[in-house]
Amino acid sequence: MSAVIQDASPYARLLALPETLVGEIIGGELYAQPRPAGPHAVSASALGGELYGFFHKGRGGPGGWWIIDEPEVHFVRDTEVLVPDIAGWRRERMPNPPQDHRFEIVPDWLCEILSPATQRKDRVVKMKVYARYEVAYLWLVDPFARILETYALDGGHWSVTGLYQDQDEVCAPPFEAVTLALGDLWGGS
Numbered sequence: 001m002s003a004v005i006q007d008a009s010p011y012a013r014l015l016a017l018p019e020t021l022v023g024e025i026i027g028g029e030l031y032a033q034p035r036p037a038g039p040h041a042v043s044a045s046a047l048g049g050e051l052y053g054f055f056h057k058g059r060g061g062p063g064g065w066w067i068i069d070e071p072e073v074h075f076v077r078d079t080e081v082l083v084p085d086i087a088g089w090r091r092e093r094m095p096n097p098p099q100d101h102r103f104e105i106v107p108d109w110l111c112e113i114l115s116p117a118t119q120r121k122d123r124v125v126k127m128k129v130y131a132r133y134e135v136a137y138l139w140l141v142d143p144f145a146r147i148l149e150t151y152a153l154d155g156g157h158w159s160v161t162g163l164y165q166d167q168d169e170v171c172a173p174p175f176e177a178v179t180l181a182l183g184d185l186w187g188g189s
Contacts, residue, residue: 009078010025010028010029010030010078010079011025011078011079011081013030014030014032014081017032020034020035021033021034021035022034022035022070022083023081023083024081024082024083025078025079025080025081025082026080026082026121026125026126026129027080027125027129028079031121033117033118034117036085036113036115037115038187039115039143039144039186039187040085040113040115040143042143042185042186042187043113043141043143043185043186043187044069044085044086044111044113044141045069046184046185046187047086047111047113047139047141047180047185048067048069048086050180050184051065051067051086051088051175051180052067054175054177054178055067055088055175060178061177061178062177064090064091064092065088065089065090065091065108066088066089066091066094066097067086067087067088068086068087068088068089068097068103069085069086070083070084070085070086071083071084071087071103071107072101072102072103073087073103073104073106073107074102074103074104075106075129075132075133077102077104080129080133082126082129082130084107084110084111084112084126085111085112085113085141086110086111086113087103087107087109087110087111088107088108088109088110088174089105089107089108090108093105093108106133106134106135107135108135108136108137108174109135109136109137109138109139109174109175110130110135110137110138110139111138111139111140111141112126112138112139112140112141113141113142113143114140114141114142114143114144115143115144116144119142122140123140127158130153131153131156131157131158132156134153134156135153136152136153136174137150137151137152137153137161137173137174138150138151138153138158139151139172141185143185143186143187145165146165146166146182146185146186147163147164147165148162148163148164148165148168148170148172148182148185149162149163149164150162150163150164150170150172150173152173161173164182165182166182166183166186167181167182167183168182169181169182170182
């Protein structure tokens, strides 16, 4: 059976991965990594939860967004497939989520939670893909260094819009309608 999977398309191999791995296809190559560790999961959950209330539900914020954890984003169906930690779409661009697991509309905002095992891929490989497909905003969270970097796409290249650390308050595009407490991302440690 493994020979069949090895000879299959990258997407067939991605679908055959065990549930303990996250798979992505970048430039036709299958990448697989273990599910996130605790600090990564805590930061992703905390940030996603904050944004979900303000922007997805409109509680204390403007609403108008879909905020979704770990969507399978198909920039090119089944051949360029990335799984950001959190993604956001303005509802006027994506009125409803897809009926299956494939998100084929380019997100307006993406967030990657960095870990020692994934930060090189997130910074070097995935940032280039996100720029190529014109994702407007990108945030990188490093829960180990306790840093948030925010970027906006400008002429096909990423421009830093903010650098935050430790307990800073964050008011950054595209979510500048509210101020987020960065300390909440670190799990109270």
